[in-house]
Amino acid sequence: MSQDQALAEFLLRMGDNTLILGHRTSEWCGHGPALEEDIALANTALDLIGQTQMWLGLAAEVQGQGKTADDLAFLRDAWEFRNLLLVEMPNGDFGQTLMRQFLFDAWHVLQLRALTSSSDARVAAIAAKAVKEATYHLDRSAETVIGLGDGTEESHARMQAALYYLYPYVGEMFLSDAVDAALVEAGIAPDPASLRAEFDATLARVLGEATLTLPAARRARGGGRDGKMHTEHLGHLLTTMQWMQRAYPGATW
């Protein structure tokens, strides 16, 4: 694998995470539990879609096949997606959506922070912009997880169930493969495993305040970031998201 191939793969991983999570979050629009939450969810989705434009734009540039960010978002099939399984999991109730957001944000901030000192200036520039947004997302999702975990009996039970459901998808964030090895070697991105300790510390702090219990470790589900085995949920998401581009090929919008 050449360094450019590894870089392109890495950029798809970053961009697909924000694309798929942004899409999921946008599914809430107009259906949130309070007006303020509706606005905050839309705002998060908007930030994530903006980051997607940057990551996938750069991915297309590095691939050098004349594609655009839109081509990558709307014209790849499920097995070509490189997002973490976590972000394609369904919204469920508001608690599950916010727990998913928190678990992602806690990793995303660490990843972006490390990327601000990437040896690739383009990667560092995108990370520098995105890390500000992600830090705000983490503040908000952590605060909500704490509020709902340490809220009523019902909200506590729902948050605990959400954590139990999503926790098996956390491990994938810290797996590494040949792509990661090449990027670490080139000083472009951190070794995923190196982020685990700080991630666990964030989880311990927030879940502690939320009075939630970390589930016993179960086998980590992988297959998203290397595209080997996505969940059944991704295909349905793509069916909706890609429908216009698939139905009217070549049209401009």
Place this chain on the structure above:
Amino acid sequence: MYAQMVKSTGKGVMSRADMSPEDAAFQDRIDAGEKIEPKDWMPEGYRKTLIRQIGQHAHSEIVGQLPEGNWITRAPTLERKAILLAKVQDEAGHGLYLYGAAETLGISRDEMTRMLLDGRMKYSSIFNYPTLTWADMGAVGWLVDGAAIMNQVPLQRTSFGPYSRAMIRICKEESFHQRQGFDIMMKMAKGTPQQKAMAQDALNRFWFPSLMMFGPSDKDSVHSAQSMAWRIKMNTNDELRQKFVDQTVPQADYLGLRVPDENLKWNADKGGYDFSEPDWEEFFEVLKGNGPCNVDRLAARNAAWDNGAWVRDGLMAHAEKKRARKTAAE
């Protein structure tokens, strides 16, 4: 305009002879162009009419998220998705400003929400029409926001301070919404034959419902007359409808689209277009709850409210615990 058929006192404009000294002093302030602030004395009718009008406007912003939200997950490009998300988010924000303005009149947002959910308060008829293709995102921005702006621009000068200030902020964003709608229409109208057909179909379906947004002629309405005397309504419905048609027809021509009205004709004498009235029977049916989407729209808002109850309760309970812990520590 997102408020239609807002009832006032129902008695027509109060004559000077019937006014109490407070009423007369109040009317003098309005006539002098002064702003009325929440703590100022105001007639009960003024307060109630404003709650109905601002509340209906706020509810329209909230329900109005649904027809556009319907296309966010299917937006054809990343940029279109981002723009549409931003727009729908703005609308939720407008709802917030407006509920805030209404709250200064002594009613809570939760109370207004309950009245929306059980049908006691209305929202604009336009949001009971479905959005069936991507071109509808263009038509909603171009026509629906365009019609809303017609009324909201003069309302920036309305007599009630908080409403006027909310309207000033809203108008800045609405003109951006209208431009993005027109931009979508332009892309579609100059695109493939299928896109052009979608654009024409959207105009066909949204033209008359957009004209209905101004409400039926109110030149003889006692409610409107009092509201205009109080400067919480600035123009008659017919004036605004005419202005909207005169502005929009040349834009449709520019797009190469046909306005679906056989009677549409330039009238040089009046310096405006002659056009057909919308089907007012349909309008009243929609207001009664019998439009194409009334049931679904209210069901969606009720589901959001009901499914969100545990979240609101949970966050409240947490805030309460935090306060209690803080007090215990002191």
